[in-house]
Amino acid sequence: MTENHKITVIFLTVFLLLQSCAVKKFIPEDERLYTGASVEIKSDSVIDNKENLETVLEEALRPEPNSKFLGMRPGLHFYYKMQQQNPGFINRFFYKRIGEEPVYQSDVKPFEVEEILRNRMENRGFFYSQISSEFEEKEMEASINYTVKAPTPYTIASYQLDSLPRPIYSEIKQSVGKTKLSKGMRFDLSNMKLERERIDNDLKHNGYYNFNANFLIFEADTNQYDRKKFDLYLRLKKEVPNKAIVPYKISKINVYANYNSQDTTTTEVTRFNEKNFINSADFFNPKYLDPFITLEEGQFYSPEDSRNTSRRLATIGAYKFVNIQYKEKDSSLTDSLGILEANIFLSPLNKRAIRAELQAVTKSNSFAGPGLAVTYSNRNLFNGGETLNTTASFGYEVQLGSGSNSGNTSINLGLKSELIFPRVIFPIKIDTDFFEYAIPKTKTSVGVDYLSRTKLYTLLSGTAQFGYIWQANKYVTHEIIPISINYTKPSNTSPEFEEILDENPFLKRSFDQQFISGLNYSFTYNGMVDTAKKNQFFLNATVDVAGNSISLFGKENEMGKKEFLGLEYAQFAKFDADFRYHFNFGKEQVIATRLFGGYGYAYGNSDIIPYVKQYYSGGPYSVRAFRIRSLGPGTYNDAENPENNYFDQTGNIRLEANIEYRFPIISYLKGAVFADAGNIWNSKANPVYHGADKFTSNFINELGMGAGVGLRVDVQGFVIRFDFAAPFHDPSTEEGFNFDVNETVFNFGIGYPF
The missing domain is CATH 2.20.200 (Outer membrane efflux proteins (OEP))
Structure with a gap:
């Protein structure tokens, strides 16, 4: 260990001791700081899934001790500082963010916790468990240990359906046939609750509109056995309403395609495909609206069909509200069937x-x-x-x-x-x-x-596309563009511009092929829609292929290149992937990461990928310590060729990695600390760059790297972003790693970078 490392370790140890002492000196003389609890399960028999049972018991422990970080209790530290007469701005600021009231030994109620633990054990089949507790006291601190003596649990001998009225009996019997409850399973209330919800879900999908999982009750009978076994019976509770035990059919579907909540007057009804479109024909053609509705007259009620219909109608993009309401026809209710009328209210944007x-x-x-x-x-x-x-x-x-x-x-x-x-x-x-x-x-x-x-050229370009976008499920979206045409025509070129092109053949070739005709496909998996999940994933993969179809009709010109309709066309293939991972923890705290890789390959009629299709690096959505399109390619330094810096620096290979810690500051203001790395390269060296741009096995050492901080104004998802970043590794220089604050770059953006 070096001398510097020794000093760092000593300093950190002293700092932790000082923080610990700073907290302890505020603890009242007749109190001890509560540091937590542990649970030990003792049993004469083997407990299945013991780890899960321990987790359940640990979740029941109360109260929670004060949080710790690197051996310190910063939340408690700032609480005590706030009790001083003049706490100061810094202490007030951090107290609002992380301050915690102290938890003392006197706040612990062992008998109450023991009762909760006993209840948790009984809910999982361990009846008559014995619970004991003991404090472990140290100077100024105390913890408590709970010991659970678990007897042999009760297990299922049989699972049977009790007598039920028809027609619901046959439906529940069919659902029970798919149960996960089996002979030998331990008594567990949570499993029984899941079983009731599963049966309720099956019944809902078979038309039981008014049924509720709480209408079902389990009864356990231990009288037939001596060795802690029981028969489990499922039946209906008493006084369940008749309308809850019959299925419902949809007799009529009314669609209000131009619904105004303040206008309930019915003036026109158009009948189309067994649906009534009310006041709709002049606003939204029923022929085009009908495919979005999966409900049908005569079918049994299904919540899944309702969700599908609501979601599909919302994807049209013409409505701000989609509301499906069901109206019961009580006069048509019988002992075996109920009738519903479905009303679909659509409020336009x-x-x-x-x-x-x-x-x-x-x-x-x-x-x-x-x-x-x-x-x-x-x-x-x-x-x-x-x-x-x-x-x-x-x-x-x-x-x-x-x-x-x-x-x-x-x-x-x-x-x-x-x-x-x-x-x-x-x-x-x-x-x-x-x-x-x-x-x-x-x-x-x-x-x-x-x-x-000015002084160079005028560029006129036109694009045309035709394709499809399809959301396959909640997470996956496909986009395919079978027809994509791009035509670019330079004009009014100056002698200076022609000279630049003559000196840079790669740049010249990237401008020569003015016609691009191809196919694009994009696959997106977006797990970020599950905002409550701790781990979120995102993947976008894109394929861009150009020139293959029209090559069948191309004619060779005097330069040996093929033309279509008198235009030299490009042939290339590009593939890139953008992978992101977010780890959510604490309150609005996120560690966001991103990996991007892209490669373009020119072939056939092309020596180089067209300029507009090449990659660039740097900027507010890339490596933020470098200005937009200024990083690379490779170790190239544009200061050596100032006449070329009029053009953005591009390449056919791109690699980038980003990591960012996001945290709340106050109200709508959020903060971030980040680091970025990346660059672009060419697979074939450009002579103008003297080989500095070519991709080699040494690419790791050629990554541009930077770090910085950011401020974001986040108002209900609309984000205005300010990022300040400085490079600590510039591949165009020979300085190695050097964090240069004087080269700080300001980035302004809308939305989060990834």
């Missing part, structure tokens, strides 16, 4: 909406400027749930500084329209019953972008 986004951009090449995007949405455009989104964007950047390129400007104009149909548009009719969770949507979009960079 505003037909038109406008959203504006204001952005600020700053890049490593000293370009900075504002950006504005305005989106106009028109919902239910053709009375079939269609949504039209039209976005107009404007961006202006100017290169600051005193170099030769100072004063250069960049103007970006864009217009994009996206039309989404909440159904499958395909030459062959698709049976929507196959898509149980949600009906796929058809997406079409067209867009045009204009980019003007």
Whole structure:
């Protein structure tokens, strides 16, 4: 151990002792600090799943002792500090965050805890258990040990269904046949509760609309046995209402596709596919709305069908509320059947909406400027749930500084329209019953972008896409774009720009192939929707393939490259994966991690992937200690070639890793501490970069790394993010690891980075 390490260990030990003493000096003379309890189970027989039983007993121990961290009790420390006459700002701040009132030995009620433990044991078949307790006292501290003497537990000899009225008898008998309760199982109230809920769920799916799990009761009979066995009987409680023990059928389905809660007057009814569409035909065509409704007249009530219908209707994107109500027809109730009328109330969103986004951009090449995007949405455009989104964007950047390129400007104009149909548009009719969770949507979009960079070129590009998006279940989403076309045309090129291209053949080739036609597929697993889970996972995998289909029709030009309709087209394949893991603990505290890997391969008609399809690294959603598109490729240093820094630094390989600790500060203000690592490379070295950009086995040492802190304003899921990060490893320099605060980068973003 080095001298520095010895000093650190000694300092930490002294600090912990001082903190411990600082707490103990505040404990009253007639008290001891309660440090916790333990439970020991003693039994003459083998206990199945003993670990689970111990966990159940430990959860019943009261009270909870004060929390500890590295041997200290910071919450208790700040509580005592607050009792002083002038606690100070720091003590008040931390007391609000982590302060805890002390728990003393006198707060422990052993007899009450023993009674709770005895109850837990009886609920799991260990009747007549003996519980004892004993305090273990030290100077200023005390703990307690509970000893549980467990007798041989009672076990099931048989599980039988008692006599029940029809028709519910046959339904419950069929459900009991699928039970997990078996001969030899230990008596356990929690298992019986689960059994009642399982039977109730089965009955609900068979139409028993008014049934409740509490209507079922278990009875145990030990009279037939001498060796702690019992017969278990299931029956109905007394005075269960008749309407609870008969199934219900749906006699009528009424759909209010344009429901206004203040307008209950019925004026028009359209009958379609055995459903009544009320005041709906002029708003939402019943032909297009009907496939989203899985309820049918004449079928038995099913909560699953109700949930499916509600969820499918909500995915249309035209409604803010979906409310399904059932009305009982008491006059039609018999001893064997009940009748329901289903009313589906759909409250539309505003037909038109406008959203504006204001952005600020700053890049490593000293370009900075504002950006504005305005989106106009028109919902239910053709009375079939269609949504039209039209976005107009404007961006202006100017290169600051005193170099030769100072004063250069960049103007970006864009217009994009996206039309989404909440159904499958395909030459062959698709049976929507196959898509149980949600009906796929058809997406079409067209867009045009204009980019003007002074002294260099003007770039006009157009895009068109047609594809489908389908949510397979709660977690999984598929998106396939079988038709994706991108055309880019440079014009007004200056001699300076032509000279740059001549000196950089890789850049020149990335601009040459102006036509991209391909297929995209994306798979997303989003476990983040389970917000209450401690462990959350997310995975997005994307495949982008271009040029294969049109290569069948291509004709070779004088340069040996194939063209389609007179345009040289690109051929490449890209695959990338984005994996995220969140560990949730404490109150709004999260450790969020992310891994990203991407690879692009040019083949056939292409020597290099088109410029617009290449990867970049750095920025508010990447490695935040480096400005956007400024990191890499490899160990390349753009300071050596200032004439090339007008272009973003790109590559066909990208690797990144991020970790972030998120915590609450006060109200809507959240904090974060993070570290990022990543870079881009080329699989084939670009001569302009002198080989610094090529991916090798030494890639780990070429990762750009940085760390920083962040502030986030989180108002009901809408997040405005401010991150400050500084690099501690810059692959473009030979300084090694050096945390340079003077190179701190400010990042502004909307939403969390991952």
